[in-house]
Amino acid sequence: MDRKNCCVKLSVHPSRGLMDEKFIVLVQKVPPGFQLTVHALHQCEDGNSWEAFGHYTANASGTVNVSQDASLGGTFSGVEAMGLLWSLRPVPGSKPGLRMRKKNVETPMEVTISVYQGHQTDGFVNQVPLASVLIERWYMAPGVRRVPITDCGLTATLFLPTGPGPFPGLLDLWGGGGLLVEYRAALLASHGFASLALDYLTNKITMETGKVVDNRYFETAYRVLQQHPQVLGSRIAMLGLSFGSAFTLKMAVYSQVVKLRCAVCISGSHVQPIDGSVQEILQYFHKHGSKTRFSEKNEVIWRELLLPIPTDPSLKVDVGRLQCPLMLVVGEDDQNWPAYDSAVDIQEMMERAGNSHLLTVLSYPKAGHLIEPPYTPHARASMFRAVDTRQKMMALWGGETVEHSRAQEDAWRKMLVFLRENLYGGTNPGATILSHL
Amino acid sequence: MPQTPILSVLPTRSLVDEKFKVLVENLPPGSPVTVRSLHHSEDNHDWEAFGFYVSDHGGTVNVSEDMSFGGTYTGQEPMGLLWSMCPVPGSREGLRLRKKNVSSPMLVNISIHSGHEGFRDRAPLASVLVERWYMAPGVQRIDIREKEVRGTLFIPPGPGPFPGILDLWGGGGGLIEYRSALLASHGFASMSLDFLGCELPEFSHSETAFNIIKDHPQVIEDRVGVFGLCLGSLVALNLAADSTVVKPRCAVCISSFTTYPKEKLLALYPDEITKRLDKLSWDENNHEIWKGIGLALLDVDPSEKVNMGNLKSPVLLITGCDDQNLSSFEAAEDIARMMCEAGNEHLLSRLEYPGAGHLIEPPFSPHFRATQFMTSDRGKVVMLWGGHTKPHADAQEDSWRKILSFLQQHLYCRHKSQ
Numbered sequence: 089m090d091r092k093n094c095c096v097k098l099s100v101h102p103s104r105g106l107m108d109e110k111f112i113v114l115v116q117k118v119p120p121g122f123q124l125t126v127h128a129l130h131q132c133e134d135g136n137s138w139e140a141f142g143h144y145t146a147n148a149s150g151t152v153n154v155s156q157d158a159s160l161g162g163t164f165s166g167v168e169a170m171g172l173l174w175s176l177r178p179v180p181g182s183k184p185g186l187r188m189r190k191k192n193v194e195t196p197m198e199v200t201i202s203v204y205q206g207h208q209t210d211g212f213v214n215q216v217p218l219a220s221v222l223i224e225r226w227y228m229a230p231g232v233r234r235v236p237i238t239d240c241g242l243t244a245t246l247f248l249p250t251g252p253g254p255f256p257g258l259l260d261l262w263g264g265g266g267l268l269v270e271y272r273a274a275l276l277a278s279h280g281f282a283s284l285a286l287d288y289l290t291n292k293i294t295m296e297t298g299k300v301v302d303n304r305y306f307e308t309a310y311r312v313l314q315q316h317p318q319v320l321g322s323r324i325a326m327l328g329l330s331f332g333s334a335f336t337l338k339m340a341v342y343s344q345v346v347k348l349r350c351a352v353c354i355s356g357s358h359v360q361p362i363d364g365s366v367q368e369i370l371q372y373f374h375k376h377g378s379k380t381r382f383s384e385k386n387e388v389i390w391r392e393l394l395l396p397i398p399t400d401p402s403l404k405v406d407v408g409r410l411q412c413p414l415m416l417v418v419g420e421d422d423q424n425w426p427a428y429d430s431a432v433d434i435q436e437m438m439e440r441a442g443n444s445h446l447l448t449v450l451s452y453p454k455a456g457h458l459i460e461p462p463y464t465p466h467a468r469a470s471m472f473r474a475v476d477t478r479q480k481m482m483a484l485w486g487g488e489t490v491e492h493s494r495a496q497e498d499a500w501r502k503m504l505v506f507l508r509e510n511l512y513g514g515t516n517p518g519a520t521i522l523s524h525l
Numbered sequence: 526m527p528q529t530p531i532l533s534v535l536p537t538r539s540l541v542d543e544k545f546k547v548l549v550e551n552l553p554p555g556s557p558v559t560v561r562s563l564h565h566s567e568d569n570h571d572w573e574a575f576g577f578y579v580s581d582h583g584g585t586v587n588v589s590e591d592m593s594f595g596g597t598y599t600g601q602e603p604m605g606l607l608w609s610m611c612p613v614p615g616s617r618e619g620l621r622l623r624k625k626n627v628s629s630p631m632l633v634n635i636s637i638h639s640g641h642e643g644f645r646d647r648a649p650l651a652s653v654l655v656e657r658w659y660m661a662p663g664v665q666r667i668d669i670r671e672k673e674v675r676g677t678l679f680i681p682p683g684p685g686p687f688p689g690i691l692d693l694w695g696g697g698g699g700l701i702e703y704r705s706a707l708l709a710s711h712g713f714a715s716m717s718l719d720f721l722g723c724e725l726p727e728f729s730h731s732e733t734a735f736n737i738i739k740d741h742p743q744v745i746e747d748r749v750g751v752f753g754l755c756l757g758s759l760v761a762l763n764l765a766a767d768s769t770v771v772k773p774r775c776a777v778c779i780s781s782f783t784t785y786p787k788e789k790l791l792a793l794y795p796d797e798i799t800k801r802l803d804k805l806s807w808d809e810n811n812h813e814i815w816k817g818i819g820l821a822l823l824d825v826d827p828s829e830k831v832n833m834g835n836l837k838s839p840v841l842l843i844t845g846c847d848d849q850n851l852s853s854f855e856a857a858e859d860i861a862r863m864m865c866e867a868g869n870e871h872l873l874s875r876l877e878y879p880g881a882g883h884l885i886e887p888p889f890s891p892h893f894r895a896t897q898f899m900t901s902d903r904g905k906v907v908m909l910w911g912g913h914t915k916p917h918a919d920a921q922e923d924s925w926r927k928i929l930s931f932l933q934q935h936l937y938c939r940h941k942s943q
Contacts, residue, residue, distance in 0.1 A: 095938050097712065098683070103661045104538035117937065198662070202683075220683040222663030229537045230632070231654030251532070251636075251652040280531060512551055513528040 098203050098219040106278055107197070107225050107271075108462050108500060110169055113154035115146070115203050118218075122146040125162065125204040126154060127212055128172040130197065132188055138176040138465065140164065143207040161207065164490070172201065173225075173463040174493035180210065185471035185482050188464055193274040194234060196224035225463075227271045229278035234270075237284065240308045243291035245270050246284045247277030248318055255282040256323035256349070256511035257313045259306075261332025266290035266475040272327075275461055279504055281511065282319045284309060288335070288366065289475045302365035306335050307345040322349075323511045327503075329354040330425060330457065334369055337405040338362070340412060350510035352503055354417040355457045357430035358405040358437075359394040370476050372403075387469045387484035389423045397426070397433045407434050408441025415448045415506050417499045419455030423486035427457070450502060452495035456487020462497040528553070528584070532637050532651040540710055541631065541657045541703075542888050542925060544603055547588035549637050549651075552580040559596065559644035560588055562606040563613075563634045570620055571613040572891065574598065574606045577641040586637075595641060598915070606635060607657075607889040608918035619897035619907040622890070627706040628666060630656035657889075659703045661710035666702075669716060673723050674734045677702045678716040679709030680743055688748035688774075688936035689738040690715040691731065691764070693757030695780075696794065697898060698722060704752070707887055711929055713936065714744045715752075720760055726791040728763045735764060735771045747774065748936045752928075754779040755851065755883070756794065759831070766836040775935035776840040777928055779885045780848055782856040783831040783863075784822040795901035797822065808849075812895040812909040819852035823859055833860050834867025841874045841931045843924045845881030849911035853883070876927060881920035882912020888922040 097116040105111055113126060127141040142159030144152040155169040164171030178186045190197060202220035204212060228234070231250025238244075245268060249255050258281045260273040266289030273283035286309050288301050314321040326348050328336035333356020339346040342362070360369045379392040398404060407414070416434065418427040431449050438444035452459075458467060472483035487495075528551045535546045547560060561575040576593030578586045589603040598605035612620045624631055636652035638644035660666070663682025669675070677700060681687055690713045692705040698721040705715035718734045720726055739746045751773045753761030758778035763785075765776040786793040804817035842860065844853045857875055864870040878885075884893055898908040912920075 097933075097937070102536040102539055102543070104656070104658070105536060109536065200663075216684045218684075221661070222682045224538075224662050226538070229654075230630075230656045231634075250654045252649050256529075508531070512531055 096203055096218040098221055100201050100221055100223050104224040106229060107227050107275055115152040118146045118150045120146060120148045120150050123207050125208045127202045127204055129200045133191055136182055136186055137179045139179050140172045140175040142171055170463050176465040187467045187470035190271050193227040193270050196226045199223050227274040232277045239312055241293050242309055243268055243287040244284050247274045248282050249277045249280045253318040254320045255318060257319040258283045259309055259326045260285045261328040261335060263330030263332055264474050265472060272461055284313050300367045306339050307343055310346045324348060325350045325507055325511055327352045328356060330356060334360050341405050341409050348412045350413040352415045354459050355419060355422055355425055355427045357394050357425055358407055358434050359397060359403060362402055362405060383484050387482045389484050391423050391426045395426050395429060397429055407437050410443055410446055413446045413510055417459055418451045419457055419459055419487055420451060420453045421455060421486040422457040423484040424457040450499050454488040454491035455495035456492050457485040459496055459499055462500050466492040530637060530650045532653050534635055534653045534655050538656040540661060541659055547635060549586040552584040554580060554582045554584050556580045557641050558586060559638045559641055561636050566622055567625055570616055572610040572622055573613050574610040576605055604889050608891060609914055610891040619895060621893050621896040624703050627659040627702050630658045633657060659706040664709045672733050674737060675722050676716045676718040676734055679705045680714045681709050681712045685743040686745045687714040687743060689744040691735050691738055691751045692717045693720060693753035693760050695755030695757055704887060728791055731760050731764055732768055732770045749773060750775040750936055752777045762831045765838060766831050766833055773838060775838050779843045780851055780853040780883050781842055782851055783860060784825055785829050799902055808909055812907045814849050814909045816849050816852050820855060823855055833863040836869055836872055839872050839935055843876045843885055845883060845885055845912055845920060846877055846879045847881060847911040848883040849909040850883040876924055878920035880913050880916025882917055883910040885921055885924055888925045892917040
């Protein structure tokens with residue numbers, strides 16, 4: 089099949105897209121009924137290789153359109169326009185427990201999309217494809233500015249959207265693994281929100297002095313954002329995932345400084361000692377450490393630590409006092425936090441208090457804990473190092489890949505609409521452009 | 526809370542021949558806005574385009590669907606913000622926009638302003654930065670400096686091998702890379718050649734360049750075509766019809782002609798112009814019109830032209846009917862006549878565009894009716910290329926698609942159905 093190589097035409101549009109944009113993969117000029125494999129290969133920053141592939145049969149015109157045709161097998165099946173990205177998995181021989189997370193958001197994720205003859209399942213690296221193209225996937229839209237923030241002892245990065253501004257702001261918090269994780273804030277800035285990614289566990293002061301931050305740290309981050317000349321101080325939201333939700337809810341309800349337009353909590357809980365801050369919450373987890381369970385593969389399940397949901401009001405954020413819209417994103421198969429049980433309890437509390445009109449719960453069956461922006465691989469379990477214990481262990485996050493990937497796509501779109509409505513005003517602003525995602 | 530307008534362009538990064546969608550939302554209903562594009566070129570000039578729009582009852586303006594009621598373009602024009610660009614008020618006369626560095630994108634700032642007239646006095650409500658690329662990701666750029674050939678080869682991503690193209694520009698000379706880069710982004714290993722830059726420019730020089738492409742390990746040796754504009758089309762047709770050394774698989778010629786300089790020495794080309802300067806004319810702006818010279822050039826003995834009857838491979842001729850630089854329409858008629866007489870006119874396809882000028886470039890590039898040009902004997906003049914903006918832009922868009930389809934058909938093998 090040597091000279092026939094020149095026939096096959098492979099194109100991916102757009103060849104340079106944002107991480108949450110869809111693409112169209114088109115294979116043309118193969119013989120009608122030709123069996124082929126469309127393959128994606130990505131080498132991430134830590135050197136690990138990830139791949140995904142789908143099996144297709146060309147139609148009578150010799151064309152395969154991944155957005156319209158069904159994959160007959162591979163790492164995904166059925167009509168899945170973006171399966172080549174969300175079903176990426178470490179190549180055979182990789183270390184277990186890998187998770188794909190981009191550190192440098194100023195460069196794109198590069199993926200090689202190739203077409204191979206026949207329905208293949210392995211050995212791609214030893215073959216010459218019929219055709220291949222390179223695509224770029226970006227967290228930062230052109231013109232988005234990345235600004236490291238170290239004022240007032242913060243360890244943070246601000247991403248400013250392109251344009252004259254000023255822009256609504258957003259405080260972006262990740263979970264118990266710590267580190268300064270920038271990619272979601274970068275992507276949110278690409279959608280018009282001046283987003284501050286905040287490291288509150290492995291931040292400079294804590295690392296140097298051993299002293300864990302308290303509530304003032306989050307209030308300082310809010311003030312720095314609010315006072316920034318390119319931020320609309322009266323339009324700030326907070327977004328937290330996992331442990332980050334705890335502080336999102338604490339600030340939303342109790343802080344005299346933080347006045348949020350809206351809040352989003354992904355895979356979080358309202359269960360925490362309401363007095364105190366980071367240190368006290370961590371201690372609360374330790375107290376219940378005996379409730380840690382293990383799967384048959386020896387993966388750590390932490391969801392029981394906060395269960396049962398307490399009735400003691402000093403152990404739950406009083407969400408009945410919430411005055412801004414709240415969106416909860418929940419994976420029903422979350423094995424790391426009791427997000428679903430917490431959401432049920434939050435709903436009850438708010439109904440009793442009469443402010444449940446502020447609440448939106450997006451609950452996804454078979455989705456796990458790590459509900460991230462769409463089209464990145466799902467990790468059912470991965471190696472995790474909790475900042476306090478410094479122990480490395482395989483954490484079970486939960487979720488089934490197909491349903492989890494759909495949940496990521498759906499939740500992200502709905503989160504963007506929620507943020508746009510609350511921060512930009514108007515009804516369903518940006519709906520048309522968001523329908524392209 | 527007052528609504529803040531939201532501006533989105535999808536996609537924000539694209540190839541120069543791809544379309545984008547510009548959407549403005551969250552405006553008050555029925556409000557007049559101006560959508561404007563601004564580009565700062567490599568040679569430090571500012572180019573802009575703008576359209577006057579009115580939002581709908583939902584507060585939305587969709588540039589792909591709505592009409593512009595004024596500005597540098599009117600009507601329903603999804604890409605008007607690019608092809609109708611012109612130098613900002615106060616700019617020098619006769620500017621032309623051409624990207625030199627194809628490894629970086631063209632940056633265009635799209636912004637929205639309230640109101641129509643006088644919009645420049647008002648700060649933008651929002652703006653988005655857009656990247657327009659000549660090179661797709663993975664396209665390789667290789668400097669070629671061998672056998673006195675000075676060129677740049679662009680190779681598409683993938684295992685290859687690929688069909689090849691020799692890309693030739695006009696009498697202005699230089700090494701112009703952008704069309705080759707774009708062709709490579711469409712799967713052709715394409716080499717731009719500076720065929721006037723060597724010590725003694727000759728047609729054989731281009732034959733050498735053609736063979737460099739043909740012999741490249743990533744090129745399919747019997748699938749190499751030629752692509753030329755203006756003087757480049759003469760070189761392309763020489764290779765396609767008169768060369769005994771090379772056999773291009775097909776040829777694309779924009780604004781073509783077939784008259785050889787004396788003794789077929791490419792270096793003597795300027796003399797052919799100088800000899801016919803009595804046919805030079807000027808328009809009301811004192812811009813030089815060379816069309817008369819072109820007509821005079823056609824009026825030579827057939828032995829002094831490319832022998833189109835020799836042609837054995839397909840050729841696509843693209844002509845702007847308002848070409849004021851060359852009599853390219855008459856030249857195309859002449860080529861058709863020669864081929865008819867020789868019996869090989871089945872190889873000829875012609876695309877003629879009313880209202881289009883000489884410089885038919887890849888789509889969405891601005892139209893240049895007249896720009897500065899360095900002549901060999903009279904220094905810098907402003908040359909009238911012809912064409913009117915809207916039909917010229919349409920010609921660029923329409924011809925490019927047809928050019929790619931032609932190249933695809935003749936350079937990529939056809940699959941025989943089983």
